[in-house]
Structures are given as structure tokens and as C-alpha cells.
Amino acid sequence: MVTRRNVVHGAIFLITALLATAGIFLQLRAEFLFIVQIILYVGGIMVLFVFVIMLVNLDVALQQIQFARKKWVALLVALALAAQVGLMFWSSGKMPGQGLPVLTAAAAASLPPNSETVAHSLFESYLLPFEIASILLLVAMIGAVVMAKKRT
Amino acid sequence: MELRAVSKAISSFKGKTALSIDTKNDHKTLLGADELVINMGPQHPSTHGVLRVKLKLDGERVIGSECIIGYLHRGVEKIAENRTYQQFAPYVDRMDYVAAVSSGLGYCEAVEKLLVTEAPPRARVIRTILTELQRIASHLLWLGTHALDIGALTPLFYCFREREEILKIFEKYCGARLTTHAFRIGGLQYEAYDTFEKDVERFCKDFESRIVEYETLLTENRIWIGRTKGVGILTAADAVAFGVTGPVLRASGVKWDIRKAAPYAAYDQYKFEIPVGTTGDTYDRYLVRMEEMRQSRLICLQAIENIPAGPIMAKVGKVLKPPPGEVYHAIEAPKGEIGYYIVSDGTVMPYRVHIRPPSFINLQAFDRMVRGHLVADVVAIIGTIDIVLGEVDR
Amino acid sequence: MQATMEFLKLYWAPLLCGVAVVAILPLVAGYIVLVERKLMADMQARLGPMRVGPHGLLQPIADAVKLLIKEDIIPDNADKMVFWLAPVLSVGAALLSLAGLAIGPAFQIAQDINIGILFVVGISAMGIFGIVLGGWASNSHYSLMGALRSSAQLVSYETAAGMALVSALLFTGTLNIKSIVEVQSQEGIWFVMLAPVAFFTYLVASIAETNRAPFDLPEAESELVAGYMTEFSGFRWSLYFLAEYTNMIVVASVATTLFLGGWLRPFAGVPWLNFLDFVPTLLVVAVAAYCLVRAPKQPTRVQQFFMLAVAGLCFVVGLVLVAPVVLPIAKPFYAGIHGGFWFIFKVSLYIYFFMWLRFTIPRYRFDQLMRLGWHFLIPLSIINVLLIGVALIAGSYFNLHGWGLLLVTTPAAVITLVAALLILVAEKERDAGQDPNAASDFYAG
Numbered sequence: 006m007v008t009r010r011n012v013v014h015g016a017i018f019l020i021t022a023l024l025a026t027a028g029i030f031l032q033l034r035a036e037f038l039f040i041v042q043i044i045l046y047v048g049g050i051m052v053l054f055v056f057v058i059m060l061v062n063l064d065v066a067l068q069q070i071q072f073a074r075k076k077w078v079a080l081l082v083a084l085a086l087a088a089q090v091g092l093m094f095w096s097s098g099k100m101p102g103q104g105l106p107v108l109t110a111a112a113a114a115s116l117p118p119n120s121e122t123v124a125h126s127l128f129e130s131y132l133l134p135f136e137i138a139s140i141l142l143l144v145a146m147i148g149a150v151v152m153a154k155k156r157t
Numbered sequence: 158m159e160l161r162a163v164s165k166a167i168s169s170f171k172g173k174t175a176l177s178i179d180t181k182n183d184h185k186t187l188l189g190a191d192e193l194v195i196n197m198g199p200q201h202p203s204t205h206g207v208l209r210v211k212l213k214l215d216g217e218r219v220i221g222s223e224c225i226i227g228y229l230h231r232g233v234e235k236i237a238e239n240r241t242y243q244q245f246a247p248y249v250d251r252m253d254y255v256a257a258v259s260s261g262l263g264y265c266e267a268v269e270k271l272l273v274t275e276a277p278p279r280a281r282v283i284r285t286i287l288t289e290l291q292r293i294a295s296h297l298l299w300l301g302t303h304a305l306d307i308g309a310l311t312p313l314f315y316c317f318r319e320r321e322e323i324l325k326i327f328e329k330y331c332g333a334r335l336t337t338h339a340f341r342i343g344g345l346q347y348e349a350y351d352t353f354e355k356d357v358e359r360f361c362k363d364f365e366s367r368i369v370e371y372e373t374l375l376t377e378n379r380i381w382i383g384r385t386k387g388v389g390i391l392t393a394a395d396a397v398a399f400g401v402t403g404p405v406l407r408a409s410g411v412k413w414d415i416r417k418a419a420p421y422a423a424y425d426q427y428k429f430e431i432p433v434g435t436t437g438d439t440y441d442r443y444l445v446r447m448e449e450m451r452q453s454r455l456i457c458l459q460a461i462e463n464i465p466a467g468p469i470m471a472k473v474g475k476v477l478k479p480p481p482g483e484v485y486h487a488i489e490a491p492k493g494e495i496g497y498y499i500v501s502d503g504t505v506m507p508y509r510v511h512i513r514p515p516s517f518i519n520l521q522a523f524d525r526m527v528r529g530h531l532v533a534d535v536v537a538i539i540g541t542i543d544i545v546l547g548e549v550d551r
Numbered sequence: 552m553q554a555t556m557e558f559l560k561l562y563w564a565p566l567l568c569g570v571a572v573v574a575i576l577p578l579v580a581g582y583i584v585l586v587e588r589k590l591m592a593d594m595q596a597r598l599g600p601m602r603v604g605p606h607g608l609l610q611p612i613a614d615a616v617k618l619l620i621k622e623d624i625i626p627d628n629a630d631k632m633v634f635w636l637a638p639v640l641s642v643g644a645a646l647l648s649l650a651g652l653a654i655g656p657a658f659q660i661a662q663d664i665n666i667g668i669l670f671v672v673g674i675s676a677m678g679i680f681g682i683v684l685g686g687w688a689s690n691s692h693y694s695l696m697g698a699l700r701s702s703a704q705l706v707s708y709e710t711a712a713g714m715a716l717v718s719a720l721l722f723t724g725t726l727n728i729k730s731i732v733e734v735q736s737q738e739g740i741w742f743v744m745l746a747p748v749a750f751f752t753y754l755v756a757s758i759a760e761t762n763r764a765p766f767d768l769p770e771a772e773s774e775l776v777a778g779y780m781t782e783f784s785g786f787r788w789s790l791y792f793l794a795e796y797t798n799m800i801v802v803a804s805v806a807t808t809l810f811l812g813g814w815l816r817p818f819a820g821v822p823w824l825n826f827l828d829f830v831p832t833l834l835v836v837a838v839a840a841y842c843l844v845r846a847p848k849q850p851t852r853v854q855q856f857f858m859l860a861v862a863g864l865c866f867v868v869g870l871v872l873v874a875p876v877v878l879p880i881a882k883p884f885y886a887g888i889h890g891g892f893w894f895i896f897k898v899s900l901y902i903y904f905f906m907w908l909r910f911t912i913p914r915y916r917f918d919q920l921m922r923l924g925w926h927f928l929i930p931l932s933i934i935n936v937l938l939i940g941v942a943l944i945a946g947s948y949f950n951l952h953g954w955g956l957l958l959v960t961t962p963a964a965v966i967t968l969v970a971a972l973l974i975l976v977a978e979k980e981r982d983a984g985q986d987p988n989a990a991s992d993f994y995a996g
Contacts, residue, residue: 013630013684014633039666040670048673056699059695059699118665119665308767309913310910311594311595313595315596383916531916534916
């Protein structure tokens with residue numbers, strides 16, 4: 006739920022949310038995902054977000070009253086969603102077989118190092134999707150360069 | 158180019174004059190974005206004095222500029238009408254405060270022309286030596302500050318180390334380092350002090366290796382070349398049309414130096430070259446000034462070998478009343494042609510003194526040189542014209 | 552409460568180390584600034600700070616006190632929260648990335664992270680936000696432009712730096728810092744020999760990453776855009792400054808770990824070169840001897856006394872350094888003490904090179920800077936990764952190890968340099984054809 010008017014403040018709080026997600030990854034002993042989340046999301050995508058915010062003049066948008074009246078509806082929906090998710094977690098503890106599967110933390114030493122696991126699966130089992138994804142990214146980059154080039 | 162070629166270039170110039178910032182004819186920008194007018198205010202680390210520059214930008218490119226001067230105007234020319242000829246001499250030092258000796262030389266020779274006298278040979282030679290030392294000092298200051306603007310932090314200190322030696326010589330000679338008032342109308346007041354020749358010779362002998370030091374740091378440096386080559390190009394035709402003089406003109410390819418074209422003081426006795434550039438960009442102006450420092454050093458070495466004996470002051474009398482008339486006398490100051498137009502009405506005070514400052518005229522070409530370049534080049538171009546605001550505003 | 556006590560019992564050592572580092576680092580950064588000023592002065596034929604304390608040694612303290620007692624000016628319409636947050640983000644990212652580094656086999660705050668190098672690089676990339684938000688919060692058009700330029704530069708050179716690091720990581724197969732140095736110890740060769748082009752690329756990219764000359768256009772005062780730090784004064788500015796010098800230390804440490812052998816002595820595995828173990832002691836004792844010689848020549852009593860004190864201190868340090876080599880009781884401390892010395896020595900050399908470059912060459916214009924990053928360094932580093940990969944495969948096919956790997960990596964480096972030359976030639980031709988400095992079309996009207 007977005008509570009701040011100021012877009013830059015919103016971006017800062019989004020950064021905080023992404024860092025928190027990375028923290029959750031770290032707590033689940035997925036350190037590679039933690040650092041990749043920070044490098045890509047926070048260090049890459051959010052930097053671009055912030056760039057665009059600063060290059061675009063947003064004063065006009067700030068003046069308009071956009072969603073003030075719908076604030077309470079949003080709060081209600083968010084609470085309903087939270088209640089539903091909470092119910093799922095609660096029921097998975099109380100009634101086995103219903104709700105989410107119970108996750109037990111594996112012993113620390115038995116987990117293989119996260120980076121190696123990701124690397125193995127990416128380059129052995131999922132090599133083709135990996136290559137296709139990189140070609141997709143390449144196409145996107147070329148498209149962006151072509152679109153941004155000056156028409157001379 | 159000789160005089161004839163110069164005048165032909167002036168008469169055949171069909172270009173436009175510099176326009177000031179004009180929002181009515183809005184330039185078609187690349188992205189359709191708004192143009193931006195920004196102000197490099199009078200207080201700025203790199204405008205070499207109180208110069209205000211308004212830049213019209215399209216993104217990062219300069220599409221127009223306007224220099225607003227006058228922040229250092231002190232009414233020097235009006236003051237001249239209320240001072241006697243000798244009383245006015247210290248004022249000319251304060252215009253180009255970086256090269257006071259050459260401004261003083263121009264003024265003294267102009268008044269001597271009015272009085273139809275000449276300084277004695279010994280005075281002329283000592284004047285030449287001091288003026289050439291001043292040329293080296295002025296170019297050293299230019300080099301240090303220009304390099305600093307572009308980001309090279311070290312040449313500044315090396316240049317000031319050499320300039321210190323020259324200023325020591327000045328101090329020993331006339332007691333002052335910066336606003337020297339070294340010459341008098343009719344010759345010199347002070348005799349060359351005892352170790353004058355030895356000091357100058359020692360400085361000149363050391364100086365060659367120092368120039369090599371500066372060149373090692375800058376001339377072949379890829380970043381320096383990248384920042385200065387192709388930046389601020391002024392074609393020969395433009396330079397002549399704007400009336401630009403000095404190293405800026407010579408770097409554009411016009412071989413014009415008043416020391417050779419209309420020799421004054423003792424310049425006709427010495428052999429020296431006039432360095433000329435080819436493209437008229439910042440790099441060429443840098444090379445021309447470096448070579449000029451070398452040539453000045455050679456002139457000094459030739460001069461001190463044979464300073465003629467004799468009087469140092471012509472017989473001009475204590476009260477100077479030049480016969481009514483007018484004179485325009487120009488010399489080659491380090492920054493260009495400094496000209497003195499003096500009208501005398503027969504009294505002890507001049508009727509009118511007008512000074513043609515090289516920096517003021519050279520600054521006109523700034524707009525021509527800066528259009529199409531990036532903002533980061535603006536500072537380099539201001540530096541390369543080598544302006545002193547005291548001279549621009551008088 | 553119980554959980555906190557258990558946590559503290561397990562992790563008290565790293566916590567203490569962390570607190571110590573955060574407490575001492577401002578002092579260290581201040582003295583690095585003093586070293587820079589003295590070096591700058593030396594290269595510029597002058598003396599540098601001499602007044603505050605003997606030979607200017609108390610200058611950083613004086614500067615710190617001045618900055619702390621300065622009035623805290625916030626621009627009128629500035630966003631107060633972001634204005635406060637921006638320097639904190641910069642410093643936080645810089646200090647946090649220090650946690651992943653290992654000065655010796657025993658000194659590591661965040662011990663044995665599996666993703667060591669990636670952690671350091673990733674967290675220091677977060678410092679970009681401090682710059683962008685600082686420029687925005689200053690409510691000044693020029694600061695914002697400077698901040699955006701600076702962050703564009705940082706983002707561009709991060710890619711090149713990352714690829715250069717990857718080239719070196721190909722030799723190790725792991726991101727763990729201790730393992731990287733161990734592999735260099737096992738192979739007996741530092742990665743700078745095996746991947747010199749990668750080292751050079753990382754060197755240039757790291758200069759751009761830390762906003763140092765010749766890439767310091769966003770900070771330069773002589774340019775029109777005065778930079779993101781303009782509106783910050785007093786302590787906030789010193790936080791930015793601290794962040795910049797901490798970034799320098801981080802970047803130097805990463806380069807030292809990956810390329811220069813971390814805490815290893817040169818030729819660490821070669822037994823007949825063990826006399827090199829005395830080099831640290833000799834260096835320090837030489838400094839002590841120099842101070843002793845210069846002491847009588849000092850003009851004042853205070854400075855004489857001070858030189859003698861420095862000589863004594865260096866002598867003591869020399870004794871500490873020689874103890875693990877000669878005394879059998881102190882042998883177990885060899886790795887820690889000498890490792891720490893060699894690491895700090897290499898980091899200092901790297902930082903000295905940074906400073907040397909700053910005083911020698913002018914700065915790049917922004918478009919030249921970006922062109923260097925995108926058109927030259929990134930293709931170069933990608934080609935380098937490719938060729939080193941090929942070289943490694945060839946090496947494992949022929950079962951080459953250690954110095955033998957040079958046989959395959961040198962051709963790879965040569966081919967990369969040829970490719971670099973070709974890129975430069977192509978750029979020059981494109982420049983000659985285009986003439987980006989043509990002013991003629993802008994003068995119409």
C-alpha cells in the first residue's frame with residue numbers, strides 16, 4: 006500500500022522493501038539470491054527508477070489529488086488479503102494437509118553452497134532456458150538502443 | 158600573412174557577427190526539448206575574474222552565448238584625462254595586472270611618440286629584456302590556470318615556481334612584483350642592478366628544462382589532447398574579421414606579430430621566430446604559447462649578451478607638455494595587440510586616452526568559438542583566449 | 552533476551568571487530584587524506600600541511616573538529632528526510648562492504664561468506680543511491696545534474712569492473728575471499744600475471760567507480776555543474792568524503808585480494824625465497840633509520856622529538872614484524888601479522904597509484920568518459936573473459952598448473968590487447984569521419 010505522495014519517498018521505501026526481501030532470502034540461507042537481489046533489483050532497477058523520477062517533472066502530478074478518496078478502500082483490501090494469508094499460515098500449523106506445506110529448516114551444514122547449486126542447475130539442467138533468456142535480453146537491449154538513437 | 162593579405166581578408170569577410178542570446182528565433186533542438194539558459198555567474202572559479210557568461214544550451218551543447226562584462230570597470234580612461242602623463246603611468250599596470258610591464262612599455266612608447274623622442278639604446282634593450290620576461294611570466298600564469306581548469310592539478314605549481322623567479326628579478330629591479338611601473342616616459346628610471354645580467358642568464362638557462370617538464374606532462378597526453386584538440390576552432394578569416402590578435406590569431410594560421418611587422422624597442426636587433434598554428438583550436442593555441450615562451454627566452458639570451466652602455470633616460474624634462482596631436486601606438490603584449498590612442502591638446506594632461514585591450518577584442522570571438530561545444534568545453538575556451546578582466550573592463 | 556545473549560556469545564568477535572572498524576575508519580580515512588595532500592605537495596614542489604602538529608600530522612584532527620562544529624545549513628526547499636538520508640546511505644554502503652573483506656587469514660568481520668567478493672561489490676553498488684538522492688535533495692538544478700552524471704558514470708563502469716573481476720574469478724571457481732587467496736597460494740602465482748588485462752581494466756574501472764581523477768568531472772569545481780556535494784556542509788560533507796575514501800579502500804582491497812595475492816608474501820610458496828620474510832622488517836627499519844638521520848636536522852625541538860618518536864615506533868613495529876620469523880614462540884602469529892602487513896602494503900600501493908594519477912593527468916570530459924567506458928572497457932573485458940575461458944580449457948586439457956598456466960593465458964592477453972588496439976583504431980576512424988566538434992551548423996541563425 007502506497008502512503009507517500011512524494012514519488013522519491015515512495016522509491017526509497019520500495020528500496021527498503023526490496024532490501025527486506027533480500028534479507029528474507031538471507032535468513033533462508035540463500036545468500037546468492039540475497040546478493041543478486043541487491044545487485045540487480047536495488048542496484049540496477051531501482052537506480053533506473055530513481056533516474057527516471059528525477060528526469061521527469063513530477064510537480065504537476067503531485068498537485069493533483071489522485072487516490073485520496075480511495076485510500077480507505079485500499080486499506081480494507083490490504084487487510085482482507087493479509088487476513089487470508091494469515092489464515093493460510095495458521096491453518097497449515099493446526100491442520101496438517103491443508104493450507105501451506107510446513108517448511109522445516111534444514112540443518113545448516115547439509116545444504117550445499119548456494120552459488121554452486123544455482124550455477125549447476127543453471128548451466129546443466131536449465132542451459133537451454135538460460136540461453137533463450139539471454140537472447141531475449143539481448144533483443145531487448147538492441148531494441149532499446151535502436152529506439153533511443155537520434156534520428157539523423 | 159603580410160599586411161596586404163590581412164586587409165584583403167578583412168574586406169572579403171562575408172560572415173555574420175556574433176549574436177547575443179535571442180529567444181525569439183528559437184533554435185530547433187534535437188529532441189524538441191526546452192532550451193536552457195544558464196548563467197556562469199561573475200563569481201566562478203574558472204572565469205578568470207569577474208566575467209559573466211550566459212549560455213543557451215540544448216541539453217549539453219551550447220547553441221548561443223553572451224558575455225556580460227563591466228564588473229571591473231574602473232573608469233581608467235576617464236581618470237587619464239585628469240592626470241599628467243607621468244601620473245597616469247601606474248594606472249596602465251593595473252589593467253592587465255598579469256603583464257604590467259608590457260602595458261607600461263606600450264604607454265611609455267606612445268607618449269614618447271607624441272613627444273617625438275626615443276628612449277636611448279640602453280634603455281630600449283633593458284626594456285626588451287624585461288618585456289620578454291614578462292611575456293614568459295604571463296604565459297606561465299596562463300598555462301597553470303588553463304591546465305587547472307581542465308583538471309591537471311600539477312602544472313600550476315610548476316609554472317608558479319618559474320614565475321616566482323621572474324618576479325624576483327622584477328622586484329630586484331624596480332621594487333614591485335606585480336604592478337611594476339618599470340619604465341618611465343623617455344627611458345628608465347632605474348639602472349639595471351648589479352647582477353641583472355647574471356640573474357636573467359641563470360633563469361633562461363634553467364628555463365629550457367622546465368618547459369620540457371610542462372610539455373612532458375601535457376603535450377603528448379591523450380587526455381589533454383582529447384580535451385583541447387578540435388575545441389574552440391577559430392578560422393583565420395574569422396580571427397581577422399573579429400580583430401583578434403596575439404597568440405589566438407597566430408594559432409589560427411595568420412602570421413602577424415607586431416614585433417616583426419612594426420618593430421619597437423629593440424626587437425629589430427634580435428633573431429626570433431613567430432610560431433604559427435594551423436587549425437586554430439585550443440591545442441594549437443597551447444602549442445603557440447609554449448613556443449613563444451621558448452622564443453622569448455632566446456630573445457633574452459641574445460639581449461643580455463650585449464647591453465649597450467649609455468644613458469638610460471632621454472632628455473624630456475620634468476614637466477611633459479607634448480605638442481597637440483594624436484598618436485596610436487600598439488605593441489605586442491603577451492595577450493595580443495595592446496594599443497594606446499592618446500590625444501594631446503598641448504597641456505600637461507592628455508585630452509583623451511583610449512586603450513585598445515587585447516583581451517576585450519579577443520573576447521568577442523568567444524561566442525564564435527563556443528557554439529556547438531559541450532558545457533565542459535566552455536571553461537577550456539575561456540581559458541584559452543587568455544583574458545584578464547582588468548583589461549577587458551578597464 | 553535469551554536469543555540476544557546467545558547471538559552475542561556466538562558472534563561477539565566479529566561484532567567487536569565491526570565496531571572497532573567503524574570507530575577507527577574515520578581516523579584512517581582522515582590520515583589517508585593527509586597522505587594525499589602531502590603526496591600532492593611533494594609532486595608539486597611544495598610542502599603541504601606543515602602547521603598543525605609536527606609536519607602537519609594533526610591536520611586531520613583539526614579538519615574533523617572544524618567540520619563537526621560547522622553550522623549545518625540545509626537549503627530552503629530541500630527535502631529534509633532525504634537530505635539527512637543521502638550521506639548516511641553512502642557511508643552505510645561503503646562501511647558495510649568493508650565487512651566482507653579479509654585483511655589477513657584471521658581478520659575478517661563477516662567470516663567466511665560464501666559469496667565474499669560478490670557481497671563486497673554488490674553492497675558498494677548501493678552507494679549510488681547516496682549520490683543520486685543527495686543531488687536530488689539539494690533542490691538545486693546543478694546538483695541534480697551532477698548527481699545524475701555521477702551515477703551514470705558509476706553504473707557504466709560497474710559492468711566493466713564486474714567483468715574484469717569475473718575474468719579473475721574464472722581461475723578460482725569460488726567467490727569466497729579466503730579461497731581466492733588460497734588458490735593463489737596453491738598455484739603459486741598471482742592472478743595479475745595470469746590476467747593482466749583484467750587487472751588493468753579493473754584499475755581503470757575502479758578509478759571511475761570512486762569518482763577519482765581523471766574521472767572526477769562530477770566533483771570538479773571548475774566545471775559548470777558544481778556537483779552533488781555542493782549543498783552539504785559540515786559533518787554531512789565529511790560523511791560523503793568518508794564514503795569516498797572508504798570506497799577507495801574497498802576497491803583497493805578487492806583488487807588486492809583478487810589480483811595481487813591478498814595477504815600473501817611475493818613468492819609465498821617458494822622456500823628458497825624465504826629471506827623475503829625479512830622485507831617487511833627491513834622496510835620499516837629503513838623508515839626508522841631515515842627518521843633518525845633527519846631528526847637532528849629539524850628546525851624545532853618539538854619536531855626533533857617527534858622524529859625520534861616516529862623512529863622508535865617504526866623500530867618497535869619492525870621488531871613485531873620480525874618476531875614471527877625468528878622466534879619459534881611467535882610462529883603461529885606469522886600468518887596474521889605478516890599477512891596483515893602485506894595486505895596493507897599492497898592496498899597502499901594501489902591507493903598511491905590512484906593519488907599519483909590524480910595529480911598527473913587532466914580530467915576527462917563527460918562524453919569522453921562515457922565513451923571510454925562503453926566503447927572500450929566493456930568490449931575489452933567481455934573479450935577478455937571469453938579468451939581466458941578458452942585459455943583455461945586449453946590449460947586443463949594440457950594439465951597446466953601454476954606458472955604453467957602462463958603459457959595459455961599470455962596468448963589470451965596478447966589477443967585481447969590486439970582487440971583493444973583494433974577498437975581504438977575503429978574509434979579513431981569514426982571520430983575523424985564524424986567531427987563532433989563541428990560548430991558550423993549551430994551558427995545558422
